[in-house]
Amino acid sequence: MSVLALKADKRRPHGPSRVQQFLPLFPPSLILLLFFAIPMGMMVGLSFQQSDASGLTLASYERFFSDQFTLMGMARTVVMSGLVAICVTIMAYPVAYFLARSKSRWRALVFALAIAPELAGVVLRTYGWLIILENQGFINNALIWLGVIAEPLPLAKNMFGVVVGLTHVILPFGILSLLTSLQGVDPNLEKSAQILGASRASVIRHIVVPLTVPGIVSSMLLAFTMSASAYATPAILGGAGFKVLATMIYEQVLFYIDWSFAAVMANVLLVMMLIVALIGTRLEARLHQKLHT
Amino acid sequence: MKPIYIAASLLASAAFASPTMARDLIVNSYGGPYEQIIRDAIITPFEQEYGVRVIYDAVGSSSQDYAKIKATNGRPGFDVVVMTASQSLQGCEDGLLERFSPDTVPNLAHLNPEISAVAGPCGAVHELQYLSLLYRTDMVSESPQSWLDLFEDDLTGRVILPSFGNVMAAYLTQLMSVIHGGDLDSDIDPGFEAMTRLAAQSVGFEQASAILESYIVDGRVWAMPFWDGRAQLLVDSGAPVDYVLPEEGSVPLIATLNVPIGAQNKELALAFVDFFLEKTSQERWVEGYKVGSARADIEVSDQAQDRKITSQADLDALYLPDLLSLASNLSAWGERWEREVVPAAR
Numbered sequence: 001m002s003v004l005a006l007k008a009d010k011r012r013p014h015g016p017s018r019v020q021q022f023l024p025l026f027p028p029s030l031i032l033l034l035f036f037a038i039p040m041g042m043m044v045g046l047s048f049q050q051s052d053a054s055g056l057t058l059a060s061y062e063r064f065f066s067d068q069f070t071l072m073g074m075a076r077t078v079v080m081s082g083l084v085a086i087c088v089t090i091m092a093y094p095v096a097y098f099l100a101r102s103k104s105r106w107r108a109l110v111f112a113l114a115i116a117p118e119l120a121g122v123v124l125r126t127y128g129w130l131i132i133l134e135n136q137g138f139i140n141n142a143l144i145w146l147g148v149i150a151e152p153l154p155l156a157k158n159m160f161g162v163v164v165g166l167t168h169v170i171l172p173f174g175i176l177s178l179l180t181s182l183q184g185v186d187p188n189l190e191k192s193a194q195i196l197g198a199s200r201a202s203v204i205r206h207i208v209v210p211l212t213v214p215g216i217v218s219s220m221l222l223a224f225t226m227s228a229s230a231y232a233t234p235a236i237l238g239g240a241g242f243k244v245l246a247t248m249i250y251e252q253v254l255f256y257i258d259w260s261f262a263a264v265m266a267n268v269l270l271v272m273m274l275i276v277a278l279i280g281t282r283l284e285a286r287l288h289q290k291l292h293t
Numbered sequence: 294m295k296p297i298y299i300a301a302s303l304l305a306s307a308a309f310a311s312p313t314m315a316r317d318l319i320v321n322s323y324g325g326p327y328e329q330i331i332r333d334a335i336i337t338p339f340e341q342e343y344g345v346r347v348i349y350d351a352v353g354s355s356s357q358d359y360a361k362i363k364a365t366n367g368r369p370g371f372d373v374v375v376m377t378a379s380q381s382l383q384g385c386e387d388g389l390l391e392r393f394s395p396d397t398v399p400n401l402a403h404l405n406p407e408i409s410a411v412a413g414p415c416g417a418v419h420e421l422q423y424l425s426l427l428y429r430t431d432m433v434s435e436s437p438q439s440w441l442d443l444f445e446d447d448l449t450g451r452v453i454l455p456s457f458g459n460v461m462a463a464y465l466t467q468l469m470s471v472i473h474g475g476d477l478d479s480d481i482d483p484g485f486e487a488m489t490r491l492a493a494q495s496v497g498f499e500q501a502s503a504i505l506e507s508y509i510v511d512g513r514v515w516a517m518p519f520w521d522g523r524a525q526l527l528v529d530s531g532a533p534v535d536y537v538l539p540e541e542g543s544v545p546l547i548a549t550l551n552v553p554i555g556a557q558n559k560e561l562a563l564a565f566v567d568f569f570l571e572k573t574s575q576e577r578w579v580e581g582y583k584v585g586s587a588r589a590d591i592e593v594s595d596q597a598q599d600r601k602i603t604s605q606a607d608l609d610a611l612y613l614p615d616l617l618s619l620a621s622n623l624s625a626w627g628e629r630w631e632r633e634v635v636p637a638a639r
Contacts, residue, residue: 240456240498
């Protein structure tokens with residue numbers, strides 16, 4: 001029998017060749033090469049050039065890392081993106097859990113509401129938040145009218161306003177990212193734990209959350225990178241004094257026409273996001289390993 | 294050949310074929326009310342006179358257009374673009390814009406030479422605005438006459454300022470410097486000190502002119518610096534506002550027509566620039582867009598004469614900044630603005 005089986009195996013037609021396996025990767029790779037890798041390479045090159053100097057120079061990098069103003073912009077970008085990543089993930093998790101587990105007839109409606117913000121443009125939504133949060137906006141006017149406050153609260157043109165606006169913009173991505181992860185967790189595990197006496201909170205804490213760590217990390221990484229590269233929301237809700245790398249790059253390209261310095265900022269932003277992605281994936285791998293040992 | 298391949302070939306030809314004809318001229322400028330005015334005053338008469346079609350491209354601000362010219366090494370896909378004198382100088386220096394001469398653009402000879410010199414050889418000055426003081430007529434008891442009126446106590450929390458990303462901010466700082474004993478370039482400290490005090494008096498900063506004007510239209514602020522052309526459009530719209538040229542004087546916003554060095558229809562582009570600078574075109578433009586002209590020989594309505602830059606005397610009353618010096622100072626001033634002026638705002 002075993003001889004026959006081996007013979008049968010040999011007669012089986014060969015699988016796809018190595019070339020055939022990689023063929024579907026060719027079009028996206030080509031697009032990435034042409035429209036991402038080459039422009040990125042050009043941008044890196046630009047960061048070492050100066051219009052008034054021949055050859056390569058580190059002048060723009062020296063300027064960036066010796067200027068307190070640009071370093072503050074970088075720090076502000078990290079803090080803003082970190083806060084948005086935390087807020088998005090915390091707010092998205094219960095919604096994603098409901099969508100993954102519920103059989104309610106409201107599920108479809110909740111799902112539609114969860115992704116509804118994406119139907120309106122980011123600028124439109126951000127101006128909506130400005131109308132709500134500004135000094136003479138809906139919240140401040142309502143609180144003053146109710147006698148709760150005498151002076152408007154600083155809700156816009158600062159970090160708070162930007163974090164609120166970005167959280168709203170990015171929340172659907174966090175929900176979708178966590179939903180995929182939660183759908184991969186077998187609901188029978190939760191039922192078994194509850195049959196054995198575990199409370200609901202204990203099931204969430206000891207079973208669901210640990211098993212969805214990849215989704216949590218992915219949601220945070222997605223929210224962080226989207227926030228760090230966002231321009232419209234920080235520009236509109238942050239006001240003139242709220243400079244992050246994205247708004248500073250815009251100014252350098254279009255107003256100061258200093259493309260070398262803008263390229264330095266863009267490279268710093270890219271490296272910053274790569275470092276965060278690296279930390280995130282390492283953290284996820286460590287937690288995964290800990291869970292399975 | 295299979296029908297699907299024929300369809301694909303047709304689609305590909307349609308996608309990659311140039312959508313413009315050889316005699317089409319692509320003019321890039323602004324959208325909004327500007328577009329209709331330029332169509333009526335300039336584009337339609339030009340099309341009729343030359344028997345060509347003008348394709349109007351309203352995408353992008355002048356700084357975005359300049360970035361596009363720079364990124365494409367002078368081949369941005371449009372033949373004529375409306376920018377400012379600063380960008381004309383920069384583009385000329387970078388070799389990205391066509392140089393004009395009275396041979397190629399005869400009407401250049403009729404422009405005020407000092408204003409033309411500010412814009413350099415690659416910019417044809419087709420429009421002048423001055424920085425005016427715009428105010429609410431229903432909120433301010435007496436019409437302001439001086440830039441110093443912005444510092445008055447009754448305007449505390451009722452002034453909005455441009456952010457430094459709007460060139461109006463640098464011009465206002467220069468003006469304040471002159472008013473407070475400094476000058477336009479080398480001794481700018483008094484300007485920054487004044488702007489820091491003014492920022493403390495203001496509700497903050499906005500970059501886009503459309504957003505800035507919304508503050509005064511809805512009554513959140515009662516006074517602000519603003520270009521006189523847009524200020525006049527606000528007055529004409531019926532908003533309870535008016536504007537003045539303050540007694541200390543003002544600085545001009547010099548708008549220019551430019552032709553990218555790699556423009557496809559260069560000959561027609563030069564004809565368009567010359568047509569825009571003709572006496573009758575300039576008269577239509579001054580009356581239509583409510584701006585001034587660098588031609589002192591135009592004949593316009595009394596209202597335009599009273600309020601716009603239309604004569605040699607008007608031109609002489611303006612401070613003309615050295616835009617190359619401004620460009621070299623801009624980055625340092627921008628950083629100083631963010632450190633000193635922005636934190637002082639309420």
